[in-house]
Amino acid sequence: MRNKTRRLKVCPTGDFWKGQSIPQIRLRGKWLEKAGTNPDSHVRVENPAAGTLVIRLDSAGDAPISSL
16 A cells, blocks of 8 residues: 555634633545544544654553543
């Protein structure tokens, strides 16, 4: 499979009236299926360094999921 780069926009979400917004990234598309994900599967997101996010399929479906 060819490695493709996707450019996504980081959008604000939250309470805009109070000035309390946080960043949000939404991922969707057939390219996720081609990458090996399926609906109802889980992924792990790691932040090993500033400016770097690593997304991996989570094979341990029973492991607790933390909220970011």
